[in-house]
Amino acid sequence: METEDLPQIIPAVKDKGPKIVSFGGGHGLYSALRAFRLLTESLTAVVTVADDGGSSGRLRDELGGLPPGDLRMALAALCDDGNWGKTWRDVIQHRFDSDGELSGHSVGNLLISALWQIHGDHVAGLDWMAKLLRAHGRVLPMSSVPLTIEADVKFPGSFQVVRGQSVLASTLGHVETVRLDPPVPPARHETIEAVAEADVLNLGPGSWYTSVMPHLLVPSLAEAIERSSAVKSLTLNLSSSDGETRDLSLSEHLVSLHRHAPSLELSYVLVDEAATLVEPDLERCAREMFNAKLWARPLHSRRAGQHDTLKLAACYRDMLVDAGIGVDEQW
Structure with missing residues (x-):
């Protein structure tokens, strides 16, 4: 059995513990959380909001809000290990597989997007999602607007400007510098x-x-x-x-x-x-x-x-x- 399946080996700390803020996105932040x-x-996840691929990218384009995918992953990491937490972690991570428009969307991305439309505020929606999940901590976006990552990438014989998280993540060139759009x-x-x-x-x-x-x-x-x-x-x-x-x-x-x-x-x-x-x-x-x-x-x-x-x-x-x-x- 993997040690990841045995969280009870390290006893829970008393009271709330130190105030820890962890920054990142995706599977890396999931591991840290x-x-x-x-x-x-007393744990807060601060999550990147530049994802433009997959379900997150589609919702970002259609609804105009933040991409929810990395925020969903952070919330999943904070679910407890009881039946409630495990069940809801599975639910929000579930992706539809069909021949229709829902195919590829995760349930959690849709729930978060619905809460954002209902409450009109990204943090309020995430806090409500955390309550539903009984999350052990809070999830916050690093910015209040969706961002685009842009990079200067060196290829053999040339430099190119690469735009977008999904494109940059799979580039075959050497990344020299990165920046955000908007820049401030x-x-x-x-x-x-x-x-x-x-x-x-x-x-x-x-x-x-x-x-x-x-x-x-x-x-x-x-x-x-x-x-x-x-x-x-x-x-x-x-x-x-x-x-x-x-x-x-x-x-x-x-x-x-x-x-x-x-x-x-x-x-x-x-x-x-x-x-x-x-x-x-x-x-x-x-x-x-x-x-x-x-x-x-x-x-x-x-x-x-x-x-x-x-x-x-x-x-x-x-x-x-x-x-x-x-x-x-x-x-």
Whole structure:
């Protein structure tokens, strides 16, 4: 049996625990949230809103609101492990398979979109969805408007501008720089408040340019992150993906992050311990670019390319203890 199926091994913390905000999108943020929710009830997910493919893209085009897919994934991660949580997690993740217009849409995307139309506010709709799911935490969008990711991509003999998350995620070129359209999007005030009140801010893991990096390209959100006195961690991916970072080592991930956010300082860079054997420069890069401690632990799941929930939770727990805000009897 996979350790992900045994969340009771790590006992629940007392009271609510430290205030943790985790940034990202898709499956990477899902992994971080499933780990963090074993350590605290004071958990906020801040989610990218630039998805333009699949069900999310279709709803974004038709209804004009935020793409709901990554927000749905974050809500699913916060469902508890009782019958109610498991049932509703399955419901909102279910995709219709038919010959009609509903084919490919997930139930959760439709529910979230309905709540947005009813309440006329993205955060209010997400909060109602969280109540239905009895979610262990809150899900917030990183911006109040849908965004488009644009990148300068180097191909053999040429540079091209690539627009759109779904296109960039599968590019065969080398991504040089990324930016958002609009270039100065507004951040939700609830998101800025969550960052200001946080004890811990975590970036990643996830698709580097389309899930992790965008949070630092929203000026008011980036400023709030940079001026925060919270413990700041970056959870690196287990390895380069097949898409947008196919040609980047993990050290080069740090170089690209520093290039886009030169004022950012981090407390910890978390990495699977196997990566330090392959990339001995990781520790130096973390220290010199971000003034951060490299925190290496075994994080691999037996499922290829995935973080193990309990191993990641133990890594986060040890990091918090090292930072002086450990999980102990005070919670």
